[in-house]
Amino acid sequence: MLLARPSRSDLLTVAAYWPVATAVILPTYWQQFAGPRAMAGMVYTVVLDSAAVFAIVFGLLPNLLTPRYRLRALGLLLVFLLASGLLYNYGYSLILNQLVPVSPLQLVHSIIRHAFSYGMLAVLLTGKRYFDVQQRLILAQKAHAESELRNLKAQIDPHFLFNNLNVLRGLIQHDPVAADEYLTHFAELYRYLIRHKDEDFVSLTDELRFADEYVYLLRHRFGTAYCFRQQLPEPAALGQLLVVPGTLQLLLENAIKHNAGDDEDPLIITIEASETHLTVRHPRRPKRTAVDSTGTGLANLRERYLLLTGQAITVQGAGPEFVVTVPLLAMAQPAGKLPQPENTVADANSRSTRL
Known part of the structure; x- marks a missing residue:
């Protein structure tokens, strides 16, 4: 009831x-x-x-x-x-x-x-x-339209495209097999963005798969300067939890953009999930060169979650760690209408990937 x-x-x-x-x-x-x-x-x-x-x-x-x-x-x-x-x-x-x-x-x-x-x-x-x-529907539609424009802009971000195409060109010259694999991951990432650009929510399984593709691309740019760890529920539970699409991309970009990584001392970024929340945390290690940022990324994410779920995201940045927590929604379960959960590329309980 x-x-x-x-x-x-x-x-x-x-x-x-x-x-x-x-x-x-x-x-x-x-x-x-x-x-x-x-x-x-x-x-x-x-x-x-x-x-x-x-x-x-x-x-x-x-x-x-x-x-x-x-x-x-x-x-x-x-x-x-x-x-x-x-x-x-x-x-x-x-x-x-x-x-x-x-x-x-x-x-x-x-x-x-x-x-x-x-x-x-x-x-x-x-x-x-x-x-x-x-009133909430009008506000949600407005926020969704604005978010869609931001997502479309991110999809064709010239810097993002240039960096990845530059990596791809180098791989083609030196390792065609690796270049083919890189192109596959690159295509999967954009396929996800296009497929879910009109949706308000996706399963946590899909969002983690997107993160895998994104991590793969970043590995070829930054080597082992960044390390990602995941602490997740059992795989079956991941498909029953919903998250706003692009959440992990924004949080991972935010972490890499503002924090320095090093091959000898990589920045560890941890992705945690429970039945109610998804959290991304990492030590605060500001880059020596000031980063040009308007701070709209987290503000837009906060607004969208508030309008779509009625719940706020929390940002803790005053201590030694920078922690962002977003709410997860449980998927409704009318018989015969649930999308089947897919197995995530990530291990269920803990995984560590260096970039």
């Missing part, structure tokens, strides 16, 4: 609704049941109607809109209507000391009357939630 979590603005909407509704409802109660009974009836209305609306908006509706849970949600809807009618009938009967026997017709009448009671708040909160979803 799916349970949506009310936001702070949802709670504020409900809190703002009831003072206005109380000003309209309470005088009617007071005319009929002056004194403590009127106040008790008003309090019961607030509690019962709020509970009903939260059950509908954050429980029943998300499940009714999800095919996987729709039948179960329809059953719960019947339970909800029955409970709604009973609580409405017996609750007000006890508070107002007017016991009304329950019959099928009376129960239907109570369900309808209660629906009229909480209907305004339900419509208000549902409309507000719909507006919020539309």
Whole structure:
């Protein structure tokens, strides 16, 4: 079952609704049941109607809109209507000391009357939630379009292309077999970028495979100046975790761009993953020559994760290590619709690769 979590603005909407509704409802109660009974009836209305609306908006509706849970949600809807009618009938009967026997017709009448009671708040909160979803969708589409432009720019980055084509030219002259293998990895890297440029998420398996191709290219440029280590879950779990495509490329580029590596003392960059987070860490070893950087890479990554997942990435750069942690999402599992997880080129638990 799916349970949506009310936001702070949802709670504020409900809190703002009831003072206005109380000003309209309470005088009617007071005319009929002056004194403590009127106040008790008003309090019961607030509690019962709020509970009903939260059950509908954050429980029943998300499940009714999800095919996987729709039948179960329809059953719960019947339970909800029955409970709604009973609580409405017996609750007000006890508070107002007017016991009304329950019959099928009376129960239907109570369900309808209660629906009229909480209907305004339900419509208000549902409309507000719909507006919020539309706003997030617009922001996500805007961020995705901007991200796609950045990804396309990265794909045709003249410096990146020049460096790799220059390496390829040298290999062709001295080692045609190695050049053929290098070209294969180079093509795989660009194939991944093109294949996933329109997607918001990819499996962690695919992202790690992309990192393997990227590491292979960097090895031919920097030799053993950089060393990569991976600490990962079991291979089967990797295909069930989702990450924003290009995350590792950006974090690895960021580490190499700003930190010096040495063949005798390589910079160790560690990629760690759990069921909820992906972390890239390395010692802080700033290059002697200042690096021209606008700092937009991590800022853009942070914005995209926040819009797509509602979770922020964390960056720790004040200590001896520079650590970036991004959230991982668990892949939904409707029967017959999951992409099959692929075996990663990396070992499951630990791997070390020098660049």
